[in-house]
Amino acid sequence: MSSTYEPIATTTLGSDQTSVTFSSLNTTNYTDLVLVAKASITGGGAASLLFRFNGDTASNYSYTRMYGDGSSAASDRATNQTAGGIGIIGNQAVSSAGTFIASIQNYLNSTTNKTVISRGSDTAGGYVSTYVSLWRQTSTISSLELKFGSIGGFESARSGSTFTLYGIKAE
């Protein structure tokens, strides 16, 4: 058997950016997508690493999350959001950026709503977090846009942040 875990695309930001988008994903031939990011944000305190699929900015997203801030653990959820969540991301130098991994399973199926599970490890930012997000659409996923901050006030990912998207093919 051949290796089935392959990089699709990667970027290291050369300047602060308000979004990063991976597109043309519906022309790939994988079963799952895995996003790996090492990133921090500008402005404000710890906020969220967010995502949107297929350019959908409607209130079709929701998430349940669990996180710890070094003192206690908590869980909450958000419904009818205009973006889903991947992890809690901090505002610190990119040299101490957090690491985030998200799995987008069976992304080319056109029959189920899409579930994303993810975790963030951002010690310098102050949080460890896990998210499960739902996109209430059955469409195949053709693009993944990453946003930073809060839905009410986006920030930027810092220059030097890295984002890589992998594909996993089930046989």
Add this chain to the structure above:
Amino acid sequence: MIGNIVAGTFSSGAPPAPPNSYESIATSTVGSGGAASITFTESGSAWSSYKHLQLRLLIKDNTSDSNGTYGLLRFNSDSGTTYDMHQLFGNGSSASASAFNNVNQIYLQRLAIGTNVFSGFVIDILDFASTTKNKTVRMLGGFDNNGAGRIVLGSGLWRNTNAITSIYIAGEGTLQQYTHAALYGIKD
């Protein structure tokens, strides 16, 4: 262009290396009418070249329980009380820890409720072929349905030193159409 990136300055270097020995072993998708379970069974010594296994699941059963019922994982057809599990989970209101000891399977937390909503799980089965160690499993999984949901970090133990040669996946109800299970092997 496949995987085009439209923001940022592209790096000229290679991306972080993925596991270069991560291979697909088997896949199962539940068809119309549902299925009681999914079992992956080693054929001959087909898994012998791998050190670890990873299960990637999208799973839903037909429970009528408003809170959802549990996904189940067993090895080698062992339904004895040889399993334990610890979990840290969030239900949208609070984070909690709990354990299942001396139970008949590893529990995958409560499966998705709601129309067309599936739970996602990534489950690592470490050193599965060892004949000297009990088997340890770790998982991240859960579901959200826009008003309810569960997210879990779990650790399971099968108190048996046999090499794992089959993996049984089920719900407390019938697995629903489009449930998808994929098994991968990771070499040293």
